[in-house]
Amino acid sequence: MKLLQLLLLIAPLTLSLRLDRRGKVVYDGYKILRVVPGGDVAAFEAQLESLEAIDLTHNHGHLDEEHFDVAIPPESLAAFEALNLTSEVLSEDLGADIALEGELAEYPEPELAAAAALPSLDWFQAYHAYSAHLTFLRDLQSALPSNSELITAGKSFEGRDIQGIHLWGSGGKGSKPAVYFHGNVHAREWISSKVVEYIAYQLVAGYGNDAAVKAFLDNYDFYILPVVNPDGLIYTQSTNRLWRKNRQTRSSTSAVGTDINRNWPYKWDGTGSSTSPGSGRYRGERAGDTPENTGIRQLGDQLAAGRGIKLYIDWHSYGQYILTPYGYSCSASAENQSRQNTLARSTANAITSLYGTAFTTGPICSTLYATAGGSTDYFTDVNKAEFGWAIELRDTGRNGFTLPATQILASGEEAWVGIKYLLTNF
Numbered sequence: 001m002k003l004l005q006l007l008l009l010i011a012p013l014t015l016s017l018r019l020d021r022r023g024k025v026v027y028d029g030y031k032i033l034r035v036v037p038g039g040d041v042a043a044f045e046a047q048l049e050s051l052e053a054i055d056l057t058h059n060h061g062h063l064d065e066e067h068f069d070v071a072i073p074p075e076s077l078a079a080f081e082a083l084n085l086t087s088e089v090l091s092e093d094l095g096a097d098i099a100l101e102g103e104l105a106e107y108p109e110p111e112l113a114a115a116a117a118l119p120s121l122d123w124f125q126a127y128h129a130y131s132a133h134l135t136f137l138r139d140l141q142s143a144l145p146s147n148s149e150l151i152t153a154g155k156s157f158e159g160r161d162i163q164g165i166h167l168w169g170s171g172g173k174g175s176k177p178a179v180y181f182h183g184n185v186h187a188r189e190w191i192s193s194k195v196v197e198y199i200a201y202q203l204v205a206g207y208g209n210d211a212a213v214k215a216f217l218d219n220y221d222f223y224i225l226p227v228v229n230p231d232g233l234i235y236t237q238s239t240n241r242l243w244r245k246n247r248q249t250r251s252s253t254s255a256v257g258t259d260i261n262r263n264w265p266y267k268w269d270g271t272g273s274s275t276s277p278g279s280g281r282y283r284g285e286r287a288g289d290t291p292e293n294t295g296i297r298q299l300g301d302q303l304a305a306g307r308g309i310k311l312y313i314d315w316h317s318y319g320q321y322i323l324t325p326y327g328y329s330c331s332a333s334a335e336n337q338s339r340q341n342t343l344a345r346s347t348a349n350a351i352t353s354l355y356g357t358a359f360t361t362g363p364i365c366s367t368l369y370a371t372a373g374g375s376t377d378y379f380t381d382v383n384k385a386e387f388g389w390a391i392e393l394r395d396t397g398r399n400g401f402t403l404p405a406t407q408i409l410a411s412g413e414e415a416w417v418g419i420k421y422l423l424t425n426f
């Protein structure tokens, strides 16, 4: 059998994507719709698959009507309309939204050439290539050399170091409970790494001249990893803007990629992930069998065994949610659940106070959807983090994953207001 025929048999979804001359997936003409599935959700999902629609996110409808945000290819629009489902157009043209994100920018050199100069705030005016994210981290570390170091948490499937920065205060390195942040575990959620970097920037910038920030570092050791899925991020920039998973291949399947955030070895084998390797929420063959999960998990385990973890946040987009445990069950609650929910609400209020951006709060399963093998449950129950949260950043669907670069700075600023509130009041 010819290779092309073989590929058509095993990977029709991949081959149907249109590519431009640079080999990049073309999303021109894709409509983004918010769809109410009506009765049978499994049948609805099968219909989406037959239309080659891309599942962006969904909300199981605790707070409002159950809906899915999906990108429908132009050639399937007529067939979709024939289904007569209740739907709302979020975007007329995903290709135009991707163009609005702007081209990846060059790394903005710091304005001062001094060794301890902070990175330029222009960093938050555009999206950048992965290599520039590493330069940003390096420059950030150089700006506070006595209270920080670059760290790695293992390697990605393609062999890249998973990099981050560790910040500490007057007690010395590793002397305080940990605050541990992960960004961009889902490749297409570009705003998440930028916001995590903004928080790291403010901690570094404020340590020498802002008493509140100094107290944060004096009270906690911060471990901040803006991009924990580097292979995926690079793939969204080179090839497919809507890629979500890592880039892991497996001998048992031609499908590529495992959802690192359905791969945590706790409540892995439950509702809220997929056993199908082609799915965006594929959980892997075994719990914890992605290299990225192994790296960030081992660091988390070390922190838990050391001074303990005060706060873990897994930063995502989109939807504007502050999510507390649990994902695996809508009825289980953490020991300090009511305190977590109260703090999540007041953190959301702090965020809203800056630009009016509203965040919904509550436990993952009952607020958004069930997840299995998710990070917050692992950190809450295995690593005994006092607060194990996930935050879904801007927006609520108009631009979704392709948030315009003009919103990066404001997203960082409002998140920083929320985090300052949390670090001061928890």
Ligand SMILES: [Zn+2]
Binding pocket: 186, 189, 316, 317
């Ligand atoms: Zn995500």
